Amino acid sequence: MATLRLSIDDLALTRFAVSPMFELASSLRALRDPARAALHLPWVRRALPVAREIGMEGAMALTPPGGAEAGGCYMPDFLTPPPSGPLASFDEELELVRATPPELIHEDLVTLTTCGPGDRSRLQPFFDDPVGEVSRVCDSLEEFWKRALATDWPRVNRVLQADVRYRARRLTEGGPSQLLADLDERIRWHGDRIEVQLNFDEEVDLGGRGLLLLPSVFQATCPALITDPPWQTTLIYPARGVGLLWEPEDVVGDGAVPKLLGATRARLLGVLDAPHSTTDLAAKLEITPGGASQHLAVLRESGLVCSERDGRSVLYFRTQLADQLLAAPAAEEG
Numbered sequence: 001m002a003t004l005r006l007s008i009d010d011l012a013l014t015r016f017a018v019s020p021m022f023e024l025a026s027s028l029r030a031l032r033d034p035a036r037a038a039l040h041l042p043w044v045r046r047a048l049p050v051a052r053e054i055g056m057e058g059a060m061a062l063t064p065p066g067g068a069e070a071g072g073c074y075m076p077d078f079l080t081p082p083p084s085g086p087l088a089s090f091d092e093e094l095e096l097v098r099a100t101p102p103e104l105i106h107e108d109l110v111t112l113t114t115c116g117p118g119d120r121s122r123l124q125p126f127f128d129d130p131v132g133e134v135s136r137v138c139d140s141l142e143e144f145w146k147r148a149l150a151t152d153w154p155r156v157n158r159v160l161q162a163d164v165r166y167r168a169r170r171l172t173e174g175g176p177s178q179l180l181a182d183l184d185e186r187i188r189w190h191g192d193r194i195e196v197q198l199n200f201d202e203e204v205d206l207g208g209r210g211l212l213l214l215p216s217v218f219q220a221t222c223p224a225l226i227t228d229p230p231w232q233t234t235l236i237y238p239a240r241g242v243g244l245l246w247e248p249e250d251v252v253g254d255g256a257v258p259k260l261l262g263a264t265r266a267r268l269l270g271v272l273d274a275p276h277s278t279t280d281l282a283a284k285l286e287i288t289p290g291g292a293s294q295h296l297a298v299l300r301e302s303g304l305v306c307s308e309r310d311g312r313s314v315l316y317f318r319t320q321l322a323d324q325l326l327a328a329p330a331a332e333e334g
Helices: 007-012 021-034 036-054 057-062 090-098 102-115 119-126 129-148 153-181 263-271 278-285 288-303 320-333
Strands: 002-004 185-191 193-196 202-203 212-216 223-227 234-238 305-310 314-318
Touching: 021 036, 021 057, 021 129, 021 153, 021 212, 036 129, 036 234, 057 119, 057 129, 090 129, 102 119, 102 129, 119 129, 153 185, 185 234, 185 305, 193 212, 263 278, 263 320, 278 288, 278 314, 288 305, 288 314
Parallel strands: 002 202, 212 234
Antiparallel strands: 002 193, 185 193, 223 234, 305 314
């Protein structure tokens, strides 16, 4: 059990961020241990051949399988620099990694070899030439990003940004108690502390520095915690709608697509660029929840919408097939 001690000042300084580099590093863990990344298997099948072709040995050596839920497997902090906010870009974060001082690289490598499953022989090139080896790793990460994740990133980012908007609304409507109530079933707020069910014991006093909340797609199995500088104390939690990302693209019901003609369903598809519940959709389109459900049933039958239960609600998200359908007119005009 990890415990975060916090004050009113800490709650006032609590903020959200999104980190493309953290998602990329976590995706490498999914490649190394697909059995623990069942939600991402469609992506893993596409990305594995790319990783093998590029040669990701250095990056893989820095990202041991597992994470906080696997007993605290360590990943060097320099590989995932603290995100500046919800709009951080991959290029910006990659440049921060390239600029890591050699002494910080060495310090993180020592930690990796002493408190995790790091293999010193695989990491020796980093000890011998820290700046050069990190630069080579950044080159391979950049190539992997371009070939295996960049095309999917807009969709992934929409899920992350939608989660941030949802949490911000929860905070506005009900304060910290409502915000923290449904981050994850393993996260509990008790007024002066937040308890996170992890396989290690740690107690951290935020000391008026606030808390960073980081939704994640590839850290999807359980929460994680970062407490060491230069990071602000950070609670990483699975974003809402992760299970909707990699649905099959070739499922289209017989004769259902022609039924999609109509302004309401077209508007529904437009709104579903991020996960929403039936109630949210009904309010946005000013229709009844029952009417929204009927339209969603047709869209789902057509393979243009997928759904996932989230607590008492059901989230809907348009599929990649729908993304292509909506983008087609613009492509033809060009």
